[in-house]
Amino acid sequence: MITFQDVTKTYPDGTTALKDIALHVKDGELLTLIGPSGCGKTTMMKMINRLIHPTEGSITIHNKDIREYNIHELRWNIGYVLQEIALFPHMTIEENISIVPEMKKWKKKDLSNRIDELMHMVGLDAEKHRKRKPSELSGGQQQRVGVIRALAADPDIILMDEPFSALDPISREQLQKDIRQLQQEIQKTIVFVTHDMDEAMALGDRVCVMQAGEIVQLDTPQNLILHPANEFVKDFIGSRKTPWETAVDVIMDRTKNQMYPVDELEKGTIPKKGTFALKNPDGTYATAIHDGETMDLPALENGMTLKEATAVFEKTDYPMLPVVKQDQLLGTLSYKDIVFYLKENHHEKGVGQL
Secondary structure, three states: OEEEEEEEEEOOOOOEEEEEEEEEEOOOOEEEEEOOOOOOHHHHHHHHOOOOOOOEEEEEEOOEEHHHOOHHHHHHOEEEEEOOOOOOOOOOHHHHHHHHHHHOOOOHHHHHHHHHHHHHHOOOOHHHHOOOOHHHOOHHHHHHHHHHHHHOOOOOEEEEEOOOOOOOHHHHHHHHHHHHHHHHHHOOEEEEEOOOHHHHHHHOOEEEEEEOOEEEEEEOHHHHHHOOOOHHHHHHHHOOOOHHHOEHHHHOEOOHHHEEEOHHHHHOOOOOOOEEEEEOOOOEEEEEEEOOEEEOOOOEEOOOEHHHHHHHHOOOOOOEEEEEEOOEEEEEEEHHHHHHHHHHOOOOOOOOOO
């Protein structure tokens, strides 16, 4: 989808913001960029829509150099969400959302339906909020409008530049959950810049850790925790994360003795004692078995934190729950797995705090 090939950015005063960046962002991936202030993450993101131009190297989208695209068409196909939100104060919410679709000559009926669809998608009552001005909305609601404005013209790519950093912790956490849920539905390619490691790990399919204009490690959140590339990555993660914020798929059980194909139920080969997850032939989660009986157990999303998973366990009487990603069964997680992991990491800050 998006490829950086040997990209360097040097400013006239001699400052090098990026050094030989080689990066491929996959189609439908949410990639988070993280690193200390001045590491080059925002510079790299702004190069995608040509707000900043590289000194050396090339950037391609769909295997086409971005310099070959008409600048307006390029930006119309890239949604952009800023920290400052930047809604036009004199325009209603629906007018703010309509800007790019109208430039692209959308039909009024199609646009109206799109506004309803998007507002519903982020939990805003379209009938109630369409005609309101931004000043009549809370900060969290305004940021939701900023997100759906970026999605309005159905772009392939969304750029998000620290969009939630100005919000209060409760609004920020809720919007992070909304983005995770939204991405499962829309499957856009999203590049998300943040200075918060917990946010980067919670949202990213992969996380790009940067230092002094270079990529130090590009990996899944799980591998960053389990296999940090160097002391910088280890310290950067460790100083900001507690074991409670670990994603469930880092410690889940991937072994076959906890998961069975659904047809094994008919054959009667599943043990009569214990809790097990069953999957359909296409790999999706089907149901669970507890002591020989089928049970409708809640599934844990793979990016859910141990803190969130513990809250789910507290509402059920079963010792094990399935772990899924977009309905695909990945493994299982038991309450004991959580306890043992926290015990092993008892030296970390905040283990005893939920």
